[in-house]
Each structure stands twice: as structure tokens, then as C-alpha cells.
Amino acid sequence: MEIVRINVGGTVFETKKLTLSQYPQTLLGRLSPQSEFYDNRRQCYFFDRNPDIFGPILGLYRTGTLHFPSFYCGATIKQELEFWEISPKLLAECCLQNYLQYEADLQTTQTLNQAFEEYELDYTDEECRTSNIKRILRKIWLTLEEPSSSRLAKVFNYIFLVVVIASMANFTLESHPLFRKETLSNDSLLYIITYGDIRFFKELNLQNPKEIMFGTTKPVDLLRHSEIVTSIFFTIELIFHFASCPRKGRFFRSPLNIIDLLLVVAMWVTFALEQDLEFLVKNYELVRFFLVLKSLLVLRLFRVFRLMKLYSGLRIMIMSVRASIRDLLLLSMSFLVASLFFASFIYYAEFYVSDTFSDIFIGIWWSVITMTTVGYGDMYPKSTLGYIVGGVCAFSGMLILAMPVAILATNFSDFYHKNKLREMKTSLFDQDGKKEETLSLSRVSPINTNDTPPVTVKCCC
Structure with a gap:
């Protein structure tokens, strides 16, 4: 052995x-x-x-x-x-x-x-050493792109947040009658519709107050001036953002940059068309184009996601969704199959009821609304068998939707906890670095002006 x-x-x-x-x-x-x-x-x-x-x-x-x-x-x-x-x-x-x-x-x-901690796009050290222009462009790029790169970048992003909020407020307030001024009275509108030859006014639905408000009023001057200021800000920001980008071919690979370009174009085109409303309303096809551009302005809400680099919680939320994408796809497939399943069942369960669920497509709408527990009440079963199908559909919806919530919450909690530890570690290292720098300076012997030996400072840390 x-x-x-x-x-x-x-x-x-x-x-x-x-x-x-x-x-x-x-x-x-x-x-x-x-x-x-x-x-x-x-x-x-x-x-x-x-x-x-x-x-x-x-x-x-x-x-x-x-x-x-x-x-x-x-x-x-x-x-x-x-x-x-x-x-x-x-x-x-x-x-x-x-x-x-x-x-x-x-x-x-x-x-x-x-x-x-890693910048997706940045200038190389060699580029900054060999070119003063590249060094300036890098400073501008990091100021606009990375809030954590400097104090100036953080201040700019707070200013960007204020302008985004102002832009969103303008977009919301201009849809309210209180913030619009009359350009055409109702009597004049009725006369133009009856005797005029402007197609735009002839197409107006007098039963729709939104169409009448759009055709007879425009935003107050304060909102219009505020819109001009925000448009100028976003235009200048986009120009500097693109001009300072280290890899311009990759600039528009970002969906947010594409949205910024569409918004800047849409804002200035709509602003130009609004300067001559008489010309606008006389060309009905141009009105349609104007309304399409106006609808694009709702994309300004996506500018909030530009601030996710400033607020780590918002970025962690996006990362949690990405980490759960497979689970969300599985949920979508399960939800789709269940919707088709219950839509088919409710259609045949209510087959002998004449005024409910005319086809399976209506049943799909009903099953989606029921499974999400929204319950508009526009469609509902009226037979005993339909009640049974509806109850099972609602119960199944709660089970299907409850599962991914736990997965998302777990991923978010994991990312959030790890990010807190990362921030504490970074803060601790920064403090230790400053302390070490102070101590190294204190260890330097002062200039000896007399015969006494220099004092040596010892650190007990």
C-alpha cells in the first residue's frame, strides 16, 4: 500500500x-x-x-x-x-x-x-495627442454624450432635461383650448364651409370639436415662442453632437439620434407651414402632410431616454428588460396563443346570441382586454357558457401576466443591487485615491531653511 x-x-x-x-x-x-x-x-x-x-x-x-x-x-x-x-x-x-x-x-x-464605465464611442489617445481639434471635439462629445465624464457634462444634461420637459409641456398644452387663441369665428367658419371654395374647411366635421379647434385657433404666442427656443436648442445640440462624433458613420445607428433628426426636421417644417395658414388650408394634401409631421412630434417623448446615462436607475430598468427579453418573448407567445384560444371559444359559446361577437377578431379584442383585467365593457358574454369562458379567460390572464413580473423584478433587483455596490466601490476608490495623493504630498520634505533636519511625516493608515 x-x-x-x-x-x-x-x-x-x-x-x-x-x-x-x-x-x-x-x-x-x-x-x-x-x-x-x-x-x-x-x-x-x-x-x-x-x-x-x-x-x-x-x-x-x-x-x-x-x-x-x-x-x-x-x-x-x-x-x-x-x-x-x-x-x-x-x-x-x-x-x-x-x-x-x-x-x-x-x-x-x-x-x-x-x-x-466604458464609452461606446470615443477618440483614441493617439488622436487627442496629435490634434488639438480632436481634443476639443472629444471634450464636446463627452459633454453631450457622457454625463459622468465631467461636471460640465452633468450640468449640460440637467439643462437638457429642463428643455425636454419644456418641450413636452408645450406639446401637451397646445392641445388644450385654454392655451389657444381664436383666428376664425364659428360664424365665419360656417360661412366658408357653406359658400367658400377651400377644400380643407369643407372636409371639417362640425361634430368634432378637435377639428374645429384646429381649424379656427392656433397656440398662444408664449407657447409658440417657447417652441421656437426649444427647436433652436435641439437643432444646435444635434449639429454639435454630430460634428463632434468620433465615428460619424455610426452616429445614426442609434435610434435616439435618428429620432432627434426626424424631430428637428419635423419641427422646422411645421413651423414654416404655420407661418402662412392661408396657403396651408387652401392645399388639402399639404394639410395631410402637416398633420403627419405634427404626429411625428409625439416622438419627442423618447428624448427622455437620452437621460438614462444621467440616471442610473433608468438605465438599469432598460438593462433589466433586455436581460428578460427571452422571457418576455415567451410571455408574448403564450399570451397570443391564449388570446386566440379564448377568442375561438367565446365566439362559439355565444354563437346563438345575435348581438355579441360577430367574428373571432372581435373575440381576440375581448380576450386581450379581459386577460389584462382592463375590462372596457364594450364587448361581454351574455350566455351561461360565455360566462364560464369569460371567467376562465380572466383567471388565466392573471396567471400568465404574473409570471414575467417576478422575472423582471428579480433582474431589476439584481442589477440595482450590483450597481449600488459598484457605485460604492468607485466612490471608495476615489476617496482613497485623493487620500493617497494628499499623503504623498505631505511626505515631501519642505525646503530646509535652517540647520534642523527635515521632518518626516509617517502615515498609520
Whole structure:
């Protein structure tokens, strides 16, 4: 019986050669006197590793099961398995969670670091060293693109937030009659519709107050002037943003930049058309084009997502949705199948009721509204069998929609917690860096103006 002596960090372990041969593909299973770890003087194998962790490793060869105490970090377990050349598949089920959780946490941390600490587009150090213009453009680019790059960038993004809120307020207020002034009285409108030759007014529906308001009023001067100011701001911002972009070919790969371009064009075209309302209303096709451009202005709400780099919570919410995209696709498929299922059932359950569910498409609308527990009440069953189908549909909707909420909440909580740790770590390192810089300055000996020796400042930190 051959005994093998293994010295791990000063602690000697003894076991049988036969025991180690249980896993010949591992480092311990291949030990021989010719190994680089064999110490001829001590007649043992020496490994400069932690002896406390070697106990569970040796336990694998003795019992056939690899267990680690729960207080060991997943990174430590991974490093030991890699050194001893042991497959993670040999980990016991009760200990596998720590290892897999470490892998998941590592991936989450890497995702956060890439999102918050690495700039997707930036000028290279070589470009900034060789060109003063590139250095200035880089400063402008980071100010507009990365709020965390400087204090000026953060101030600009707060200004951008105020302008976005003002733009959204303008868009909302101009739809209210209180913030519009009359340009044409109702009597004049009725006369033009009756005797005039302007097609736009002839197409107006007098029963629709929104059409009448649009045809006879325009926003008050304060809103119009505010709209001009915000349009000028966004136009200048887009020009500087594009001009300072280090890779202009990739600038419009971002959906937000495309939306900014569409909004700037739409705002100035609609502004130009509104300067001559008489010409506008005489050309009915131009009115349609004007309304399309006006509808595009609702996209200004997407400018809020430009601020997700300023507010980490908003960015984490987007990252959580991306991390849950497969689960959301599964939800969508399940919801679609369930909608078709209950739509078909309610159609045939109400087949002999003449005034409900004329086709399955109406049934799909009803099943979507019922499963989401909105319940408009525009369509509802009237037969006993229809009541049963409706009850099962509502109950199924709660079950289907409840599952992805937990997944989204878990992913958001995970990202949020890891980001808080990342921010605390960054803040701590910044403070330590400033403290170290202060201490290094204090260690510099002052100019000696007399014969006394210089004072040496010692740090006890």
C-alpha cells in the first residue's frame, strides 16, 4: 500500500495512491516523483496553496463527492477547481449554487461595467495627442454624450432635461383650448364651409370639436415662442453632437439620434407651414402632410431616454428588460396563443346570441382586454357558457401576466443591487485615491531653511 504525502501551505496530508487514482485526469491523480511539485529533500509533494480549502478537494477522492463550506466565495472555488484540474460537474448539488451564482454575478458585474464605465464611442489617445481639434471635439462629445465624464457634462444634461420637459409641456398644452387663441369665428367658419371654395374647411366635421379647434385657433404666442427656443436648442445640440462624433458613420445607428433628426426636421417644417395658414388650408394634401409631421412630434417623448446615462436607475430598468427579453418573448407567445384560444371559444359559446361577437377578431379584442383585467365593457358574454369562458379567460390572464413580473423584478433587483455596490466601490476608490495623493504630498520634505533636519511625516493608515 503506497502512501502519498502532500504538503499544502505547510500542512501535511497523507492518503493512499489508490485513492488519488480515482480521478486520473486531475492534477492529484497524475502525481508522480517526476512531477514538478515533488520535493526530493522532504520526500513529499509541495503545493503553495491554502490548506483549509484542500480538505474538501481531498474529500472528493475519498468519498466521490465534492463539497465546499457555504462561506467560501465562488471565485475561490473556481480558482481551486482550475488549479487542481477538477471539473465543476463534480460539485455536489448543494454546493453548486454558490459556484453558479458567482458566474451569474460576474456576468452581471461585467455588463454593468461595460454600460457605465466604458464609452461606446470615443477618440483614441493617439488622436487627442496629435490634434488639438480632436481634443476639443472629444471634450464636446463627452459633454453631450457622457454625463459622468465631467461636471460640465452633468450640468449640460440637467439643462437638457429642463428643455425636454419644456418641450413636452408645450406639446401637451397646445392641445388644450385654454392655451389657444381664436383666428376664425364659428360664424365665419360656417360661412366658408357653406359658400367658400377651400377644400380643407369643407372636409371639417362640425361634430368634432378637435377639428374645429384646429381649424379656427392656433397656440398662444408664449407657447409658440417657447417652441421656437426649444427647436433652436435641439437643432444646435444635434449639429454639435454630430460634428463632434468620433465615428460619424455610426452616429445614426442609434435610434435616439435618428429620432432627434426626424424631430428637428419635423419641427422646422411645421413651423414654416404655420407661418402662412392661408396657403396651408387652401392645399388639402399639404394639410395631410402637416398633420403627419405634427404626429411625428409625439416622438419627442423618447428624448427622455437620452437621460438614462444621467440616471442610473433608468438605465438599469432598460438593462433589466433586455436581460428578460427571452422571457418576455415567451410571455408574448403564450399570451397570443391564449388570446386566440379564448377568442375561438367565446365566439362559439355565444354563437346563438345575435348581438355579441360577430367574428373571432372581435373575440381576440375581448380576450386581450379581459386577460389584462382592463375590462372596457364594450364587448361581454351574455350566455351561461360565455360566462364560464369569460371567467376562465380572466383567471388565466392573471396567471400568465404574473409570471414575467417576478422575472423582471428579480433582474431589476439584481442589477440595482450590483450597481449600488459598484457605485460604492468607485466612490471608495476615489476617496482613497485623493487620500493617497494628499499623503504623498505631505511626505515631501519642505525646503530646509535652517540647520534642523527635515521632518518626516509617517502615515498609520
